[in-house]
Amino acid sequence: MTLPLIIRKSLRQHALSTVLTALSIALAVGLWMSVWIIKNQSQQTFTSVNAGFDAVLGARGSKLQLVLNAIFHLEASPGNLPWSDFLDIQKHPHVALAVPLAVGDNYRGYRLVGTTLDLFQRAEYAEDRKFAVEKGGRLFMPGYREAVVGSFVAQSLKLKPGEKFHPFHGLIFDEKQQHAETYVVTGVLEPSNTPADRVIWIPLEGIQNMSGHNPDAATDVSAVLVKLSSPVAGFQLDILYNKQGNRLTFAWPTGKIMSELFDKIGWFDRVLALVAYLVAFVAVMSVLVSLYNSMNERRREIAILRALGARRLTVFGAIVLEAAAITALGVLGGFVVYGAIATGVAGVIRAQTGVVLEPLAFSSVMLWAPGMMLALGALAGIVPAIKAYRTSVADHLVPSS
Amino acid sequence: MNLLEIQSLTKSFEKPDGGSQTVVNVAGFVLAEREQAALSGESGCGKTTFLHLIAGILKADSGRILIAGKEMTALPEPQRDRLRATTLGYIFQTFNLLQGYTCLENVLLGMSFGPGADHAFARSLLERVGLRHHLDHYPRQLSTGQQQRVSVARALANRPRLVLADEPTGNLDHKNSRESLALIREACKENGAALLLVSHDREVLGQFEGVRDFHQMNQPAGDRA
Numbered sequence: 001m002t003l004p005l006i007i008r009k010s011l012r013q014h015a016l017s018t019v020l021t022a023l024s025i026a027l028a029v030g031l032w033m034s035v036w037i038i039k040n041q042s043q044q045t046f047t048s049v050n051a052g053f054d055a056v057l058g059a060r061g062s063k064l065q066l067v068l069n070a071i072f073h074l075e076a077s078p079g080n081l082p083w084s085d086f087l088d089i090q091k092h093p094h095v096a097l098a099v100p101l102a103v104g105d106n107y108r109g110y111r112l113v114g115t116t117l118d119l120f121q122r123a124e125y126a127e128d129r130k131f132a133v134e135k136g137g138r139l140f141m142p143g144y145r146e147a148v149v150g151s152f153v154a155q156s157l158k159l160k161p162g163e164k165f166h167p168f169h170g171l172i173f174d175e176k177q178q179h180a181e182t183y184v185v186t187g188v189l190e191p192s193n194t195p196a197d198r199v200i201w202i203p204l205e206g207i208q209n210m211s212g213h214n215p216d217a218a219t220d221v222s223a224v225l226v227k228l229s230s231p232v233a234g235f236q237l238d239i240l241y242n243k244q245g246n247r248l249t250f251a252w253p254t255g256k257i258m259s260e261l262f263d264k265i266g267w268f269d270r271v272l273a274l275v276a277y278l279v280a281f282v283a284v285m286s287v288l289v290s291l292y293n294s295m296n297e298r299r300r301e302i303a304i305l306r307a308l309g310a311r312r313l314t315v316f317g318a319i320v321l322e323a324a325a326i327t328a329l330g331v332l333g334g335f336v337v338y339g340a341i342a343t344g345v346a347g348v349i350r351a352q353t354g355v356v357l358e359p360l361a362f363s364s365v366m367l368w369a370p371g372m373m374l375a376l377g378a379l380a381g382i383v384p385a386i387k388a389y390r391t392s393v394a395d396h397l398v399p400s401s
Numbered sequence: 402m403n404l405l406e407i408q409s410l411t412k413s414f415e416k417p418d419g420g421s422q423t424v425v426n427v428a429g430f431v432l433a434e435r436e437q438a439a440l441s442g443e444s445g446c447g448k449t450t451f452l453h454l455i456a457g458i459l460k461a462d463s464g465r466i467l468i469a470g471k472e473m474t475a476l477p478e479p480q481r482d483r484l485r486a487t488t489l490g491y492i493f494q495t496f497n498l499l500q501g502y503t504c505l506e507n508v509l510l511g512m513s514f515g516p517g518a519d520h521a522f523a524r525s526l527l528e529r530v531g532l533r534h535h536l537d538h539y540p541r542q543l544s545t546g547q548q549q550r551v552s553v554a555r556a557l558a559n560r561p562r563l564v565l566a567d568e569p570t571g572n573l574d575h576k577n578s579r580e581s582l583a584l585i586r587e588a589c590k591e592n593g594a595a596l597l598l599v600s601h602d603r604e605v606l607g608q609f610e611g612v613r614d615f616h617q618m619n620q621p622a623g624d625r626a
Contacts, residue, residue, distance in 0.1 A: 002513040013501040096508070171459065304497045307458060309486020309514030313481050393458045394450075397497060 006305070006318045007325050010298075018326055021283075025330020028283035030337025031375050032276045036365040037338075038345050039269050041357045043262045046072075049194060049254045049355055053099075053225040054234060055252035056195070057081070057089055058242065063251035064261055070101055070223040070337045071254060071300045072195045072353055073111055077103050078169060080220035081248060089224055094233030097122055098219040102207035107165050109173040110153045114207030125194055137161045137187025142203045146186045152197040152354060154188040161185050169212055180211050195354035226252075262364065263315045283330070284376045287323050291384035302388050303396035316389040323381025324374060331370040403467075404454065404563055404595050405432040410464035410474075412447075412454055423621040424450050427464075430618065432563070434558030437596040441606050442615035448599040451612055451615070452565045455597070456489055457481035469562055470549060486515035492585065494568035496548045498540040504551045505536040526554040526622030529591075530584060546577035553585055557592050564589050566598040582608055583612065 011018045058078030068075035083100075090098040099122075102114035120131045120139055133139055133148060140146035149159045159165070163185045169177040183202060191197060208218045225381040228234055234252045241250035251257055254399050264271075302315050342359030350356050407430040413421045424447040432438055442448050453459040455466055457473050460481075465471040469488055472480060491513070498507050508523040527536055530550035538549050549569065556564050569585060570578035582605055589596040599615065600603075607610045 002510070002518070005502075005513075009501045010498075028520075032552075129607055166540075300497075301501075302501055305510070305514075306482070307456070307491055307493075307497070308484075308511055308555075309482055311482045311514075313479075368487070394453050397493065398495060 002310075003314070003318055007322045010318075010322050011325060014294055014392050016291075017294065018329070021286050021290045021326050022330040022333060024283040024286045025373065025377065026333030026337050027359055028268055028276070029370055030336025030341055031279050031332050032267040032373075033334065033363075033367045034341040034345070035269075035272045035276045036369065037359065037363050038342060038357065039272070041361075042349065042355075043259070045355050045357060047258045047262070050226065050254045051196065051225065052123045053097075053195060053254070055226040055237070055250060055254065056223050057085070057098075057300050058223040058249050060247055060249050062303070063249055063257050066249055066251040066317050067254050067257050067262075068225060069103065070225060072355075073103075073113065073199050074353065075193075077222040078249070080222055081224070082281040083219040083221065085248060085343075086221055086224050089226060089237075092233070092237070093220050095226055095317065096231050097225075097227040099123060099225045100204055101223045101225065102204055102220070103171065103222045104170055104207055104213065105167040105179065105210060106171055106173055107200055109151075109156055110157070110198060110200055111171055112147070112167050112202050112207065114202050114203055114204040119149075119201070119225075123225075125192055125196065130190070131192060131196060132190045133187035134190050137185075140186050140201070140203055143205055144203065145181055145183045145206060146202070147183045148187045148189060148201045149185055149189040150189050150197040150199045150201070150354070152350070153200055159185050159188070160180050161187055165313060167210065169210075181206075186391075193354075193356035197362070198354040204373055204388040206296045226250075228252075258323040264394060280373065280376070283326075284380045287326055287377050288380040288383055290326075291319060291323055291381060292387065295387045296389070302391045303393045306393040307397060312389045315391070316385045319385035319388045320381040323384070324378040327374050327377025327380075330377070331373055334370065334373070335366075402434055402503065403431045404434045404436070405430070405597070406457070406465075407431070408465045410451075410454060410466060412450055412459060412464045413462055420440045425454060425461075426620045428619065428620070430596055430613075432595055434562070435590070435593060435605050435607065436611075437589065438598070439606050439612045440597070440610040440615040440618075441601065441612055442598040442599065442619075443601050447621065448615050448618050449496055449567055451583040451619070452491075452567050452597070452599060455563075456565055457485050457493055462484055470541055475531050479508055482514070485568075487559060489564050490559065490561035490564040492552050492556045492566040492569045494571040496552040496572070497541075498548055498551055498555070500540050503537045503539055504532055504543070504554075507540070507551055508555045509553035515559035523554075523558060527551070530554045545572060545588065546581065549573060549577070550584065553581070554587055557588055557594065560592065561594050563595045563597065568600055568601065568602075569598065570602060575604075578602070578605065589604065 056066045056070040059081050061078030065075050065078050069077050084138045089095055099115060099119045103111060105112040117139060124130050138150050164182050166182055167179045169179060237250050238252055241248045305315060346357040346359045407427055410427045412425040413423045415421050434561055440448060454461050461474050470507055471484060473484060504527055505523055508526055513520055530553055558620045567583060570581055573581055619623060
């Protein structure tokens with residue numbers, strides 16, 4: 001009971017410095033876990049999201065741009081490809097499914113993507129999971145000016161079945177670029193937690209024939225999503241389009257292409273991690289400094305405890321445990337800081353990409369980062385503990401003026 | 402049987418000029434079990450250092466201190482701490498109560514490093530010194546006389562065989578001084594503890610039958626270069 005009592009009393013007596021030091025630890029632990037978990041979850045999620053397809057076929061250009069455009073609905077299309085290219089790959093014996101996409105318009109910043117019903121009726125965006133329309137709605141009919149709205153778009157723009165809208169030209173919203181056509185919302189997709197939630201889906205012909213678009217490209221598509229029937233086909237098509245041909249690009253496998261993106265921005269992760277480590281170092285040093293600075297005023301208290309029979313090792317241990325206790329309080333606060341940062345960042349990522357992170361899912365860093373911080377905090381207590389250990393009892397039993 | 406026995410005890414301190422000054426040089430001193438004795442002496446004559454040596458707070462340069470048959474001067478520091486925690490109680494002139502702790506917690510600390518915390522006994526001691534209604538008060542909430550009584554209760558908390566009191570009434574007024582001294586003596590008697598009190602106050606010393614003159618007992622050799 002003695003050590004807990006001494007530590008509790010000391011924490012209370014130095015409440016302000018305890019709270020401030022614990023806050024710095026909380027910030028460090030929260031930042032550390034946030035950087036680690038968001039980095040790992042982002043990488044894991046972005047490299048596994050593929051809308052249920054293995055590859056993307058598009059105009060000659062960057063594979064990454066193709067994947068970002070066709071799978072994540074970010075980036076501009078590198079160009080169009082003729083309808084005949086879609087038909088060719090669709091007929092390939094090792095292609096299980098090919099779905100054409102056409103882009104080029106938006107509604108209030110959310111892009112319109114033209115496609116066929118195969119995307120909803122045949123494709124599985126995850127194992128045994130197809131895109132489905134919420135109750136009260138239906139899919140668009142090919143050839144009609146109808147739209148199925150992604151759940152995030154519906155929530156954001158408050159679109160419901162039966163509502164009408166005019167698309168705008170381009171991928172960036174510009175009020176002056178409104179098209180004359182009127183589209184009717186026929187359904188809202190159930191949330192899929194994929195980039196499809198941020199898209200307004202219309203029939204392929206809608207984009208192709210939108211007023212103001214080039215009539216010569218009316219049968220072109222922006223990209224083709226490809227599902228292979230065997231992994232070997234990927235190698236064959238890679239050679240066919242990328243090595244033997246020079247007109248189209250076959251982006252395969254999509255996960256590997258996305259991981260190359262993360263490799264390219266890996267330096268940014270390392271900078272963030274370095275910042276987190278520096279904050280952790282400063283926080284640990286704050287434990288050391290706050291305890292060390294309090295030692296002068298605590299010498300009499302230590303001398304009294306020693307006079308009552310406390311051993312040098314007892315006061316040494318009390319200071320180390322006090323450092324650990326301050327760190328433990330900070331670690332608890334760190335989970336709150338982590339929750340706030342990670343939830344906020346996950347919200348931004350979802351709003352910008354449609355990709356959903358799970359910040360509250362368990363990760364091993366939730367054990368080892370607080371554990372490491374606790375150990376470092378206790379270690380930081382050693383320097384002031386040595387000062388306490390060396391306190392001369394006889395010299396400090398009288399009050400200092 | 403002697404509870405405390407001191408033989409040829411010396412203690413010197415280093416001076417700023419590099420020389421040393423002998424502060425304590427006591428040829429012999431004994432105190433029997435349950436005996437209550439007072440040492441007289443003016444301020445600065447080495448009385449506090451003498452008590453610190455007996456308590457094991459300071460280590461003697463030479464000589465022997467035997468407490469309840471154990472040679473304090475031969476023990477390593479952890480065992481000196483242990484002997485102090487189990488055998489000795491100490492009442493300081495400035496009380497030395499821990500300001501962040503309640504009366505009850507201060508008394509509990511007095512026993513924590515020795516026999517262990519005993520809440521019932523700590524409460525009974527505070528009741529005995531008249532602080533039944535002040536268990537949860539902090540020292541700053543008490544009068545000087547009440548603080549002195551807490552320090553008496555704390556000195557007896559580890560059921561000591563010897564209580565050392567260093568000018569225990571030095572900070573009290575005349576009335577409180579008399580009451581406090583009576584309390585210390587009664588409480589030690591009730592708990593079977595011997596008492597060694599040092600003071601320069603003639604009225605305090607007049608309460609004791611066997612007053613020893615520390616100035617005569619202590620023969621410091623003077624300064625050495």
